[in-house]
Amino acid sequence: MNIIETQNLTKTYGDFTAVSHLNLHIRKGSVYGFLGPNGAGKSTTMKMFLGLTQPTEGSFHIDGKTYPSDRVPILKEVGSFIEAPAFYGNLSGEENLEIIRKILGLPKSCVDDALELVGLTEFRKRLAKKYSLGMKQRLGLAGALIGRPPILILDEPTNGLDPVGIHEIRTLIRSLPQKYDCTVLVSSHLLPEVELMADDIGILNHGHLLFEGTKEELKTSARAAGFPTDNLEDTFLAMIDEDNRRRGGTV
Template sequence: MNIIETNKLTKSYSDFMAVSNVDLHIRKGSIYGLLGPNGAGKSTIMKMFLGLMQPTSGSFTIDGKSYPTDRLKILSEIGSFIEGPAFYGNLSGEENLEIIRKILGLPKSSVSEVLDLMGLTEHRKRLAKKYSLGMKQRLGLAGALIGKPPILILDEPTNGLDPVGIHEVRNLIRYLPKKFECTVLISSHLLSEIELMVDDIGILNHGQLLFEGTLDEFRYSAGEKGYSTDKLEDTFLTMIEEDNRKRGAIR
């Protein structure tokens, strides 16, 4: 069963096609990796799901609800982490989460629960501006998770982290579907950062979907096309380079 589906989803500007006729199929309870280089359209798709951008054409449904008719109902089911976490630096991590808790009308226990889940309990009184980058990312995830939403949209949550930070965040995300019975949509420009946690991937380049399926299906499909599949990160990059060459030839 798919919890998110798009039908020819498109976002264009006067002289630029950000997303072009994209059909995504995101399975309920899965971790879905939206992959592509910077400018491929990943963030644009996520912002359309969150109602921050309006599609030029096409449509999408989330948990059986259609945009824009059910926009508010859709938003009530989504926790998001877009373009890095934004906090009040002069408030503690706990105080920042308390603001979100009050806005959402959640019980007081929600803050302590999510701080514990993210491993931030001992740092809860520290000012957010004094958090390390990894701690800020975890605080951002805590803010997205506090309402236990059935859908999480995470835009490059490992961006800027060192290998240890990437490992920490990756382990946390991999644990979420079982813990909260949720679906996770995560974007990245590096397959190597997310391949150990995703169930399915969608590869975007210049706003178009080049591939969608499991990692095993990606490996098989790439092998059929003559790509080396020893390292999937290299396979992914080769696919993008080949698509760029084709586009150059067409122009």
């Protein structure tokens, strides 16, 4: 069963098409790795799901609800982390999460739970402006996880983390579907990390979906096309290069 589906989802800005006739199928209870070079349309797609930008054409459904008629119910089911999270620097990590908790109308225990999930409990009283970049990323993730929403949309969740932090966040994301019956849509430039945590892969280039399926299906497809299959990064780069060549080298 798919928890997120898009039908010819398109976003244009003047003459520029950021996302073109996108048909995504994100399975309930999966970690879906959403890949593409800078400017491929990943963040634009995620922003459409969150109602931050409106589709030019097409539609999408999240957990049986349709945008835009069910915009508010959709947002109540989705936790998100898009780009660098913004916080009130003069408030503590705990106080920043408390604001999100009140907006969402969640019980007080949700703040403790979210801090625990991302390993920030001991730094809860520290001002957000005193947080390292990695801690800010964790706090952003805690904001997405608060109340344990059934759907998580994460854009570059390991940005700025050291190798230990990256491993911890990857392990956390990987555990979410089983532990909390959560579906995760995650975009990252760290392809070896995506390879370790994702069940399914979607590859976007110039707003077009080049591939969607399981990691095994990607290997099969890449092998048939003569692309390298040793690791996700090599396969991804070969697919993007080939697509760019077919487009006549356009960027």
